[in-house]
Amino acid sequence: MPRFTSPFDGAQLFYRDYQPNKTEYRCIAPDRRGFGNSDWNGPEPGMEQIDYNVFAQDTAHLLEKLDIGPFIFVAASMGPGETLLAYERSEFVRSNCMGFFWVGPALPFPLATPENPTAPSRELWDSMLEGFPLDLTDRLQKLGTNADVPIMCVHGDQDLGCPYEASSKVIKEIIPRTNVKSVTTSQALTHTIALAKRLTNVQMGLWVRLKRYSQSIS
Numbered sequence: 155m156p157r158f159t160s161p162f163d164g165a166q167l168f169y170r171d172y173q174p175n176k177t178e179y180r181c182i183a184p185d186r187r188g189f190g191n192s193d194w195n196g197p198e199p200g201m202e203q204i205d206y207n208v209f210a211q212d213t214a215h216l217l218e219k220l221d222i223g224p225f226i227f228v229a230a231s232m233g234p235g236e237t238l239l240a241y242e243r244s245e246f247v248r249s250n251c252m253g254f255f256w257v258g259p260a261l262p263f264p265l266a267t268p269e270n271p272t273a274p275s276r277e278l279w280d281s282m283l284e285g286f287p288l289d290l291t292d293r294l295q296k297l298g299t300n301a302d303v304p305i306m307c308v309h310g311d312q313d314l315g316c317p318y319e320a321s322s323k324v325i326k327e328i329i330p331r332t333n334v335k336s337v338t339t340s341q342a343l344t345h346t347i348a349l350a351k352r353l354t355n356v357q358m359g360l361w362v363r364l365k366r367y368s369q370s371i372s
Contacts, residue, residue, distance in 0.1 A: 165196030210239030211245040226253040236260035253304040260316045298329035306333040
């Protein structure tokens with residue numbers, strides 16, 4: 155089973171590397187530290203606590219290590235924040251990321267505040283996100299201003315953890331070019347199929363973008 159060593163603390167982190175199938179796309183699926191087959195911490199404790207930034211550092215390091223070339227991020231829940239920070243911190247990621255596909259993103263800030271009253275309450279998140287109270291609004295604004303990378307958000311209308319009104323809708327307001335798709339309760343039984351179709355459409359758009367990219371450097 156492939157693993158890589160985190161530069162943060164030496165933790166051994168697991169990932170799967172699915173080779174291209176009939177769609178001709180390679181898929182790299184890492185287990186975030188503390189999840190699946192990945193360690194939570196390593197033998198060399200970092201000077202800072204493990205947080206979103208460390209997750210992003212791990213992700214960027216894996217992509218740089220594999221040197222995969224142009225790719226698209228597919229992430230859900232807390233994952234979109236991780237991909238956003240990885241994009242911000244790594245020149246390699248910025249140069250090769252062709253798009254973001256976010257499912258039920260916990261962005262820009264997964265906590266109810268006067269500015270974001272529709273998000274879940276602090277009591278709900280305290281037990282789940284201790285150490286992760288990171289407002290990514292500024293990062294989203296920067297992404298919207300400084301890059302033209304495509305973004306797509308798919309969100310269920312019954313997502314109580316991070317409702318559409320507090321996340322995907324807000325992302326669209328911050329970055330108008332974001333393509334937002336809402337999945338209703340009546341679509342729940344076919345959610346996987348619908349999601350797969352939308353991801354396939356994104357892949358086709360990615361293929362066109364990659365082709366243009368290849369032509370521009372040839």
